[in-house]
Amino acid sequence: MTEPVSYRTVSQVAGPLLFVEKVEHAAYGEMVEVTNALGERVRGQVLDAGSGLAVVQVFGSTLGLSTTGTSVRFLGETARISVSDEMLGRVFSGLGNPRDSGPAIVSKTKVEIVGSAMNPYSREEPSEFIQTGISTIDGMNTLVRGQKLPLFSAAGLPHNLLAAQIARQAKVLNSSENFSVVFAAMGITSEEANFFIRQFEETGALERTVLFLNLSSDPSMERILTPRLALTTAEYLAYERESHVLVILTDMTNYCESLREIAAARNEVPGRRGYPGYTYTDLATLYERAGKIKGRKGSITQIPILTMPADDKTHPIPDLTGYITEGQIYVSRDLDRSGVYPPIDVLESLSRLMNQGIGPTRTREDHRGMADQLYASYAQGKDVRALSAIVGEEALSETDRKFLKVAERFEQMFVKQGVYEDRSIEQTLDIGWKVIEPLSDTEIKRIKPELVEKYRKRTTPQ
């Protein structure tokens, strides 16, 4: 990389963008340091490198910047972060500067935050079951190491409580391996951030946690960097330090809005709902950094959280996310209203890697069948519920009434659990058998007869 050069040739400040003229050889993606007339500094990055004109995106407020008194120093390198073990237990800003009272991280290892794509040939298929202690996840939407499984939530729903519970309880059975958490907050309130910090403190997990906090009061442009800093740190911990890293990214909706803000400032042709056409590719460069590599010990498991605007699942953010991630955990307003915690709607949720993580050697042989049976019975029960709202419960057939009952039992016994209730997978499956007690053997179509024989008898002596 070249030596830093300073320019005072800002011709235009528009939203988060600075147009710097007469710039020779600014590289695409090069970092810059912008100093205003008062000597205050912000960082920025080159978005469009033309000869004679560089467009710089400023990570921070453009307040006080002018076309005359501003100096822009091109740093000659792309965005990097110093990484080391010292980062564990620390709190950083959205740009990676210390936010707590500790010193800055000094390390020989400086890594580019724009990660290269992992070679698909190097990936290892995720298959280790992570027990979260939450029945709806473990039993029916199993999380495995190296997976990216987002929470699709909406304003006013308890997704933070749920994410904290997952972070607190998540463990791989029969394993005492090195485990850490990287937490990246983008535009969440300080209350929410404090909630997470308190949660990590309470469980003693804080010393194994790295936090990057961009709060709602911080500049929105920082949010473009925050998840990349977090993931670069996670990659270091996973692949250099052999740790199993759980990355929580919240709230991805805010991230996408920052993306849209820049696109709008650059007069780009908008895609759906004003989000730029490259939103999918951009999100993929974040989400795809989850995974495992053959021959290396660590792994990165991602739980991004996003809030669906107006609870709309077809909004571009949840939609594009769902196409990249390996499933989703859907937090439902209806369940929340009826007082069920965690309000996870299993019919809308999915874990694409579930089959790899479950079965006789990993969890229990009846796991797949039980999950399918519960899905099918609950779906049918909900249909009946809708029907009975029209025709009345009396008009239902006997079978219908059974499924109505199963749906009710499912929500109250299986879905509902305490914030501190950590169920083992055995317990979860046994609750499953209790839920379907009203069904006769012939109505249990999804579980192989020999397994019905084995497990049904065991939990419900007849």
Add this chain to the structure above:
Amino acid sequence: MKDGTIIRVTGPVVTAEGLERAKMFDVVRVGELGLVGEVIKLQGTTAILQIYEDTTGVRPGDKVVNTGQALSVELGPGLLTSIYDGIQRPLNVLREQSGDFISRGLVIPALDEKKKWEFVPSKKKGDKVAPGEIIGTVQETQLVSHKIMVPPGVSGELKELKEGKFTIREVVGKIKTSTEDVDVFLATKWKVRTPRPIARKLPPDTPLLTGQRVFDTFFPVAKGGTAAIPGPFGSGKTVSQQQLAKWSDSRIIVYVGCGERGNEMTEVLATFPELEDPRSKRPLMERTILVANTSNMPVAAREASIYTGITLAEYYRDMGYDVALMADSTSRWAEALREISGRLEEMPGEEGYPAYLGSRLAEFYERSGKVIALGPDSRVGSVTVVGAVSPPGGDFSEPVSQNTLRVTRVFWALDASLASRRHFPAINWLTSYSLYTDDLKGWYQETVAKEWPDMRAEALGILQKEAELNDIVQLVGYDALPESEKGAMDVAKSIREDYLQQSAYDAVDTYTSMKKQYLMLNTILAFGREEADAIRAGAQASQVSSLPVKVKIGRIKWTPEDQVDDFVKGVMTEMDQQFGALVQEVKV
């Protein structure tokens, strides 16, 4: 060719000056790292390039080198079992050279240059050869014999043809044409954006059998045909495509993972080598080529990956093989077009997609087909294209789905609501269609059974009837239906649960032969007829549906192929007995 200089960099689009005599789609090398790119627009002396690698750090003033060649793939023995990125760089070799993360500017030959192949000539010195004619073979894998063909456009007399072991870089023969002597190698190059020439196209008349009941029975695709699987996320699109790749009766599979998940490609990579080809018991990889450009790999290479894939498919078609190409997903490819078009500041069409989206899609699907290949032996090969579409929010009215439906003839409508109630494969039987049904009627009548088209129509009719009855049930409740209609609902349920639902994960159920499909459907329809008779005789629908034989019908799908004949015979006998007894009981 003169080198040029970069004057602007915006993401994957780079503007350069001074590239004299540059042609559209010339491949260029950009910057200090020598990133690979392609000319996509020319304005005077200014050339606009799309770059297949991440351009971070590239700056104005850097050099651009024009190779003068259009983007091409190398075709020869060694393609099978390979896994490539979007521009045919082998990912396993990339890993050896650059580690677990793909570094930039690497150029790697697509085929192993050192490996010696045993070449068996089928022509001799002095023979006259025509374009496309087979002059010898190489046993590429145990499953596939690789035909070495005279390149299109070359004809003349064989001046020399060797026998023995050669690498792809060694000359195996010489053809004396009217103007010059042309060296023949085991490998050739072909431009990905140009379809390979054929003698002529044939009408589709044979189904591509997949072992998946909903496809083979209800919505078959012909060999050489086109099919679209649109599906909202989570509806089982990928599993359906992988099932097709595993079980369809094509000789060669080209699987293009275009802008999809890394872990999904890993799953393909992990499962395909372990999977046996059901006919030869050899690993499935021996007849498979994978092209993987995951969502986080550069977007321009994603645009190219579709063309790379179809060119590979055409090459094996020309040898006379049936090839199935799976593209997952064409929506991601269209998004790559949109992204690049946006960076070029082109006037957008619908939803920001470029105005040429429709014509590009049509061009791509048109490269499918059952054909007579070049060459005097008139060998027949086919390329069947199955493209996945991922409509945002499951809304089929968006441009990619709509443009795809205009050019594909089979539509397998994946349905999220079916998936959420775990009906797999979640193909909606009411909205899916196949326009090949008439073309394939003859084949089915000859191969499966004379009455097969009628059985299919009957089953679809029952399902249609159920949909109508469901509307009524929503209003008045199930109990208000007359017994005969309850019976109809019962049969429809049986078709859905005992026939259409098929588990990809069960060793037996994952594949069903046409013979077994016939037996299964025949049994269910026979039950339906007996049920209707019994109800006419006064039985209740609930009595019929609780007959013990119903459970057995549900078990046919779990019965292995070699036992299914006896099992079904048993079921039919029991069915007759139980209905007989029921009718007796009712009469009393």
